[in-house]
Amino acid sequence: LDVYAVAGNPIAHSKSPAIHQRFAEQSQQAIHYGRLQPALDGFETAANVFFAAGGKGMNVTVPFKLDAKAFAQELSPRAQLAGAVNTLSIHNGKIVGDNTDGAGLVRDLLAQGIRMQGARILVLGAGGAARGVLGPLLDQLPQQLVLANRSAPKADALVQLFCELASTRQLTLQSARLIDLEGSVITNAPFDLVINATAAGLDNASPISDSVANNIFSPKSFAYDMVYGQVTPLMRQALQRGARVSDGLGMLVEQAADAFLIWRGSQWSEAIDPRAVLDELR
Ligand code: ATR
The missing domain is CATH 3.40.50.10860 (Leucine Dehydrogenase, chain A, domain 1)
Structure with missing residues (x-):
């Protein structure tokens, strides 16, 4: 065997x-x-x-x-x-x-009817989980991908690492701090797809405030949390604003x-x- x-x-x-x-x-x-x-x-x-x-x-x-x-x-x-x-x-x-993490995420999203081509995507977090999925997400040719992290340097470094891949695909890749999402730095909100790649869900917390949630979610949004087995606080914030949600079991x-x-x-x-x-x- x-x-x-x-x-x-x-x-x-x-x-x-x-x-x-x-x-x-x-x-x-x-x-x-x-x-x-x-x-x-x-x-x-x-x-x-x-x-x-x-x-x-x-x-x-x-x-x-x-x-x-x-x-x-x-x-x-x-x-x-x-x-x-x-x-x-x-x-x-x-x-x-x-x-195989990024390919797994992309296939699960596609199976749920979520097209990434031409979409505006927000990835929350800039640790290993985020880095693991950025390449396959960019391969789907979104219009824009914003990477937002609690601390700015990690998001900046990750964007630096992927900026060549983004430019060959002629899409906008930018970094932001989570608190930026409240203000005018991010002009393309709400987002089509928001992916939570932070560890916040494991502590039963959301990485974003309710006022940020107001900005980034619309009823047309889809919120995906890589954590599985529970409705996370981020998923709840999205549901309250009419968005569709998924956990990461798929x-x-x-x-x-x-x-x-x-x-x-x-x-x-x-x-x-x-x-x-x-x-x-x-
Ligand atoms: P992983 O490999 O799971 O991504 P990691 O490399 O430790 O783990 O990264 C954890 C990520 O979750 C980071 O983006 C971290 O933000 P910081 O870089 O600012 O530390 C984020 N994170 C963890 N707890 C969080 C919380 N309560 N709110 C917002 N972001 C959180």
Whole structure:
């Protein structure tokens, strides 16, 4: 049996084992997929042991995505751009790091009928979660993408990193502070799509004030929170202003589907049905 695992800390509540078992069943394959909880400074050791024992692939979640990038012997272009790795596989004897988070987000949005082409998009947050999805979002050719963060330097640095990609796609990429969203700095509000990539939802808080919410949401907006399993405060603010909302469960399932196909081969893409797995989890 080929062995896979997800590594994170904490990891007990991860849905990844269940998701991958369902993909295996759908494609009539047998795999073993387990959970690993390395110590906070123990990712490298755990990954070495896992692959030395014959492990075929690993998903990596909080807080090890940078450790996984360092561990990989080769990086896919999108992992390089994302600055983080969520999927490790073996290719020609080398451990390859990839990042399927952004592709997962984009596919979930498209499946929910959200077109990003020509859209005005606001991304909240400038940490690893935001960086991981910016490339795939820009590939969808939005008209404008504003990256807003609590602290300005991180947003500025991230915009700097992606400005070449944005200019080759002839779209506007700008950084802002969250409090700017209240004033005149942002002229194109309300936004078609607002993506919360901050860690605020985990503390049951919204990254934005109610008056900012008044500015950025209209009934035509769609608010997406990468956190899953709850209606977050940001989703509530959006709902109160008539916008449609989604949590991040679909992104989780879709990024898992990409990882499954990296490991098992793209010939299984027709056999697995991520939307059915998502319905089962809801
Ligand atoms: P991740 O890898 O999950 O993105 P991170 O790199 O620590 O984690 O980044 C967390 C992000 O959430 C940052 O953009 C952070 O804002 P700062 O850069 O200003 O710290 C944001 N964040 C966390 N808690 C927040 C809160 N309560 N309100 C607004 N933003 C918050």
